[in-house]
Amino acid sequence: MMKDVVFRVGGEGGEGVISCGEILTLACARMGNEIYTFRSYPAEIKGGYAMYQLRTSTEILLSQGSSVDVQVCFNQEAYDRSIKDVRKEGGVVIYDSSSCTPSGTLPTHAYGVPASDLARLELRNYLTKNIIFLGVLSKLFGIDYPILETIIKQKLGKKGEAILNLNFQALKKGYQYVEQNIPKKDLYFVEKVPVQEQRVILSGNQALALGAIAAGCKFYAGYPITPATDIMELLARELPKQGGAVVQAEDEIAALSMVLGAAYTGAKAMTASSGPGISLMAELIGLAGMAELPAVIVDCQRAGPSTGMPTKTEQSDLNHAFYAGHGEAPRIVMALSSVEDAFYGIIRAFNFAVRCQVPVIVLSDQYLAQRTATIRRPDPSKLVIEERTKPTASDCENYKRFRLTESGVSPMAVPGEKGGVFTATGIEHDEGCELSYEPENHWRMTEKRFKKLQLVLKSPDIYRRHGVNDQEIGIIGWGSSEGVIREALSKANDRGIKVAAFHPRLLNPMLPEIGVFIRSCKKVIVPELNFTGQFAREIRARFGVDVVCFNKLAGLPFTPDEILKKIEEVHEQIVHHV
């Protein structure tokens, strides 16, 4: 039996593809398995091809997998689009035999289920098709039937008894259809395992929002945008309970303006958006740098410039995060690497923001934002939460908001505090907020504002290193590809290739450790989901060394096999001295 299974459900948007995938995911997680999902759906609410992928296993999962083990096709389009991704040896395709005719080279196992006909003719409701397929999966792969019923009840209970019963019937219909018509021949099976430790099931966006709450975020302003909106939705429910506020701004300029206003009062404040919104924020990122305000700005990257491909993933906002805005304004740039890191990473972002009194731009992406995973349940009592440096009584005697200090950080007074009264401004100013265009002053204050960034370089958890220690090949990726890289790496290590990965979670200021790592390798591959090799360019500029760019621009994440292939290719080059 194979207990590491990649399921994929494909069909028409609006046919319940996503909810079918979500219920399956929850069921596998509640059966005690690890889960790792991957979503891709059309921007339109109804219509267009929609896909949901779930990998589940009894072991820790690092990626969505390289190929599909079990493909469920709701219609012909899903079949035609996905059949090439299904594992040829031993793979399974389950298709709606009422609407879909299999063609081409089939995977080893093909099971037809007339789900549309069952839904339409026997249950008299076409929308039950996705639940029929869940029944099918339950019987074929051992997805726990009572658990499925419980989840369906939780999801549909509100819609009334009649709808709920109809869906229970659908579940049974699918189950029984397999029982009576399909002899199972494949080897996949989802096992029920005892749960060792307390875990939570979160999407990247949920983990991020919860992390923000844990960090003490009290103010959020945002303007809806895919794939960032669910951060705002969760915070809108939870922040008021914590005495905080969520404001739906009229645009992203207003959103970041509000965040800066809140930050100015000493509240921990955040906004989240995606490329188009982050583009609008550029001028205010400079103001935050100049007025030395702590603020967290999340960019759930999506694909392409302009409107691009809103529901697809990419890592192409790095340049913008590093350089957005005119003049030279300091900012910290971080990238989240997993669902778990979304929780702890955003806490780190708030800590860095208050520690350095700078904006922190946190790069996530559609792939991470919208996938779910099981993570160890965080223990809030173990979290380190930092607060702003407050002025002391002696600071207040002759308060200088931007007093020059060793670290560059000046004690920050906020409205309501006596003795701290000052006017913050984006105009160049001296220590005491007096406007000044003196050359020495501009130089000195710019130096002060940048010096603060050094304070984060020695923090824990700002990078990860994986693989062997005597590596020939190095991989430096960033953001959500960490797991995929790790999985590829361990396969390569198993094949005797000496490869290691350095995965920075802090991108700006750039970690000097990156340079050390590069010098310890014969060749370094920089995999990025962008066209121009944005991080590779930063590395070259900073360390004066060349790296091998490995770019993918498909709106989709890397798969472990793609990275593995690249490692092998570079390995060949080293072996043959090319």
Added chain:
Amino acid sequence: MASETIPQPPGGAINIAPFKTDVHPVWCPGCGDFGVLTCIYRMLATKQLSPENIVIVSGIGCSSRLPAYVNAYGFHTVHGRVLPVATGVKTANPNLEVIAVGGDGDAYSIGAGHIPHAARRNIDVCYIVMDNEVYGLTKGQGSATAPVEMVKGTTPFGQLDDPLNPIAMAIAYDISFVARGYSGKPKELTELITQGVDHKGFALLEVISPCTTFHDTYKPVSQRIRFVDASHDPTDRLAAMKLALEKETIPIGVIYKNQRTSFSERIKTTQERSQAKGTPDFNKLLESFQ
């Protein structure tokens, strides 16, 4: 709301000195903004507010330099974003007295998109717009309120666009307190600013504040102003709109008023509603994701 008040001399005279800073205004001699600043000092002194509980937020422009001249917390931001910044300040700390200031360019050109939303939210902020019909800081180009045909550097053959009517716009957006003041009438202006600050909700104070350097309108304005009749009922929206559309004279005073729930109150209600079942601790919240 003052925690500790500024002592005032007896006998009705007010002492504005505690609200002054030693920063000397950059404004040109005669600039209308001086008058507005003095009226703000007088309002603060009369209301006996304490400096640490006041935040004056501004955008960019000559007029937006104002916060540095008042002994209070200030935030001089970027061009056009004074309202959303002020919204953030007030929402994050509703105990503060938040005053927004700036020019007509800041308010009605680059920042105009924020006005209807500040109005919808009814943010508890008094916004004092110093309207001089030009972009003073960038040397006098016509702004959104500039008269059509006005000849300036960027409109050598005359301003192409008709002027906006800010008061009519404010009434159309249902801003809950709308008034017009004139920097040349400091006594009345102080009173209007006081009312605007006292108003629970969004107050837009359109203040005619002439630019002596690029567009000196003192004379024509002084000739055309008139005080709003005591008989005007500012809660009558149609009557207010009629006043706003008046062409012959420039009505000065409170034009429109509509008392309704402010954003700060709404935020508070939201918090209370969300806490109806108690305030959850973080562990409980995590449990809901198991």
